[in-house]
Amino acid sequence: MSQDTNYIPHWHRAWLYILLALLLAFLAAPIFVVIPVSFSNTSTLQFPPESLSLQWYVRLFSSARWQSSAYNSMLAALLTVCCTIPLGIMAAYGLNSIRTGLGKFISATLMLPLIVPLILVAIGIYFLYARLGLINTMVGLVAAHTMYTLPLAITMIAAGLRRFDRNQEMVARSLGANRLKAFMTVTLPQIKFSVMSAGFLTFIASFDEVVIALFISGGSNATLPRQMFNQLRNSIDPTIAAISTLLIALALIVFAAMQFLKSNEA
Numbered sequence: 001m002s003q004d005t006n007y008i009p010h011w012h013r014a015w016l017y018i019l020l021a022l023l024l025a026f027l028a029a030p031i032f033v034v035i036p037v038s039f040s041n042t043s044t045l046q047f048p049p050e051s052l053s054l055q056w057y058v059r060l061f062s063s064a065r066w067q068s069s070a071y072n073s074m075l076a077a078l079l080t081v082c083c084t085i086p087l088g089i090m091a092a093y094g095l096n097s098i099r100t101g102l103g104k105f106i107s108a109t110l111m112l113p114l115i116v117p118l119i120l121v122a123i124g125i126y127f128l129y130a131r132l133g134l135i136n137t138m139v140g141l142v143a144a145h146t147m148y149t150l151p152l153a154i155t156m157i158a159a160g161l162r163r164f165d166r167n168q169e170m171v172a173r174s175l176g177a178n179r180l181k182a183f184m185t186v187t188l189p190q191i192k193f194s195v196m197s198a199g200f201l202t203f204i205a206s207f208d209e210v211v212i213a214l215f216i217s218g219g220s221n222a223t224l225p226r227q228m229f230n231q232l233r234n235s236i237d238p239t240i241a242a243i244s245t246l247l248i249a250l251a252l253i254v255f256a257a258m259q260f261l262k263s264n265e266a
Contacts (some may be wrong), residue, residue, distance in 0.1 A: 031248055038241035056242040066243070068220070069227040073207050076138065076223060080145040080206040081199050087146070088153030088198055093183070095154070096161045107154075114151045118211045121148070126215040136218045144216060145206040152205060153198040160194025161187075200254045208247065 040049035060066050095107050125144050134140030172182040210225035217223050
């Protein structure tokens with residue numbers, strides 16, 4: 001039996017495994033610090049904690065201010081998903097049909113929120129909203145987050161459309177289905193994983209967004225990340241660590257849901 005001459009023994013790649021382990025440890029280090037701190041029994045951030053306690057989670061769930069901010073973030077994220085995904089589907093489908101230079105120009109324009117520094121986008125939105133009277137409103141926040149998350153949704157949905165055979169849709173249309181019905185019954189079911197993944201990513205991006213929220217949300221419409229930022233400016237207590245732990249758990253749940261959908265699709 002001949003041996004593959006291109007085979008590299010694992011011990012020859014030991015340095016690569018060590019480098020990868022160090023990189024993963026570096027990326028995960030903040031998580032392994034924040035989570036224990038959230039269970040501390042002291043009134044300051046202390047790692048490792050002297051003893052464990054749930055007092056900061058009790059304080060979090062008993063605070064009307066934190067509950068209101070969490071509700072605002074959840075509502076804004078859900079409304080952003082409801083606005084972004086339909087727009088992202090239409091934009092990705094249209095761009096997938098345009099093969100000319102105009103399509104590339106439109107695609108590049110839609111990607112601008114990802115290219116321009118977010119702080120500049122937030123400043124521009126602030127001055128625009130100041131004229132329109134949309135500062136500290138849920139409508140304004142959802143509109144801004146939709147603009148921010150739309151490029152992400154378009155990118156993910158467009159990737160699904162590129163793997164889809166358009167001839168199947170053309171066959172449905174040749175059998176009498178109009179363009180909308182052919183898309184809904186043939187195309188959309190086959191790119192559903194990309195659409196749902198875009199929805200999950202949009203939700204997390206909107207829920208965690210802080211820069212735009214600092215400029216245009218406040219008062220009764222303050223989001224959770226903005227409230228966390230304000231709290232950090234005034235004082236630092238383990239309540240912030242408790243919120244961060246819950247946000248980490250939320251991100252892991254969303255990631256697990258995406259992997260579950262992907263495995264079912266496969």
